[in-house]
Amino acid sequence: FHFSETVVTCDGFVQHLSCDTGVISVQSATYGRTSSQICSFGRPQSQISNTWCSINVPVIYKRCDGLRTCGLNTQGLSTPDPCFGTYKYYTTNYICIPAGSSLVCEHETSALTCEHGTVIHIHSANYGRTDSSTCSTGRPPAQLAKTDCYSLNSHTTVASRCEWKSSCSILASNSVFSDPCFGTFKYLYISYSCVSKCKCYCIEKLYCIIF
Numbered sequence: 256f257h258f259s260e261t262v263v264t265c266d267g268f269v270q271h272l273s274c275d276t277g278v279i280s281v282q283s284a285t286y287g288r289t290s291s292q293i294c295s296f297g298r299p300q301s302q303i304s305n306t307w308c309s310i311n312v313p314v315i316y317k318r319c320d321g322l323r324t325c326g327l328n329t330q331g332l333s334t335p336d337p338c339f340g341t342y343k344y345y346t347t348n349y350i351c352i353p354a355g356s357s358l359v360c361e362h363e364t365s366a367l368t369c370e371h372g373t374v375i376h377i378h379s380a381n382y383g384r385t386d387s388s389t390c391s392t393g394r395p396p397a398q399l400a401k402t403d404c405y406s407l408n409s410h411t412t413v414a415s416r417c418e419w420k421s422s423c424s425i426l427a428s429n430s431v432f433s434d435p436c437f438g439t440f441k442y443l444y445i446s447y448s449c450v451s452k453c454k455c456y457c458i459e460k461l462y463c464i465i466f
Contacts, residue, residue: 308337
């Protein structure tokens with residue numbers, strides 16, 4: 256059983272998600288206002304009275320799923336405005352699930368392997384850069400400065416080569432993923448689990464029926 260956590264972040268601030276063990280699996284992520292009390296301090300009544308305002312935010316799933324920690328500056332999410340004139344907030348519900356990870360620098364090869372009888376299931380993948388310290392040795396600051404670099408086809412590309420296989424390898428390179436941020440030295444991060452070799456039908460990421 257996975258205990259869920261909910262994080263509420265006022266618009267314009269940084270949202271922090273983290274797992275002591277395992278990795279993040281976002282269950283829901285919304286932007287708007289459903290309460291007049293939350294994120295209301297110092298705000299005029301006209302900015303907090305509309306409590307029928309909420310939209311889903313898929314980018315939070317994409318950027319946080321499979322990570323142990325995830326910090327998102329909400330100012331940079333470019334979320335559409337569901338209710339103009341209302342001061343809004345982000346509400347993210349997530350669980351921590353057991354998973355392994357692989358991280359290799361650009362031009363290196365990531366090799367994933369599962370024990371006999373189990374196969375690879377990819378939780379998340381990103382070829383890019385989300386911090387300035389990973390794979391930074393010997394690199395000039397200009398190649399490390401951009402930390403919001405995401406290759407949109409990362410998960411699809413890794414899954415096409417690794418999903419439901421006992422082992423796989425994939426090169427961290429622009430030729431495989433294309434170049435999401437020219438001039439930045441990138442790395443490939445993959446979060447995955449080794450699961451029983453069976454077919455499953457999953458409901459809301461929590462419950463799987465094996466058949």
